[in-house]
Amino acid sequence: MAVRAFNFVSSPVSGKTTLLERTLQSLSQEIHMAVVAGDVQTHNDADRLARHTDQLVQAVVTSGACHLDAR
Numbered sequence: 001m002a003v004r005a006f007n008f009v010s011s012p013v014s015g016k017t018t019l020l021e022r023t024l025q026s027l028s029q030e031i032h033m034a035v036v037a038g039d040v041q042t043h044n045d046a047d048r049l050a051r052h053t054d055q056l057v058q059a060v061v062t063s064g065a066c067h068l069d070a071r
């Protein structure tokens, strides 16, 4: 099975989570999508996204690191 992955990284408060919320609202009935939500401190974004999909929304709290490594 082919899995396509997109990595959204941008400045704080630039609209990443809003873009993902709208994408899930629009396409989650047609396309199987899962989200891994990385955050330096909280799982607030994962909680926001979980309201829009029953697909896996995994929060990774990095304790300060500003990006997720693939592993």
Ligand SMILES: Nc1nc2c(ncn2[C@@H]2O[C@H](COP(=O)(O)OP(=O)(O)OP(=O)(O)O)[C@@H](O)[C@H]2O)c(=O)[nH]1
Binding pocket: 011, 012, 013, 014, 015, 016, 017, 018, 019, 045
């Ligand atoms: N005007 C406008 N506001 C937007 C847009 N997208 C998001 N916002 C607003 O910008 C604010 C931040 O949006 P988020 O989606 O939480 O941004 P984020 O990049 O996930 O923020 P962090 O996770 O804190 O880095 C919210 O108040 C959104 O409603 C947009 O396209 N236009």
Ligand SMILES: [Mg+2]
Binding pocket: 016, 017, 018, 045
């Ligand atoms: Mg966010």
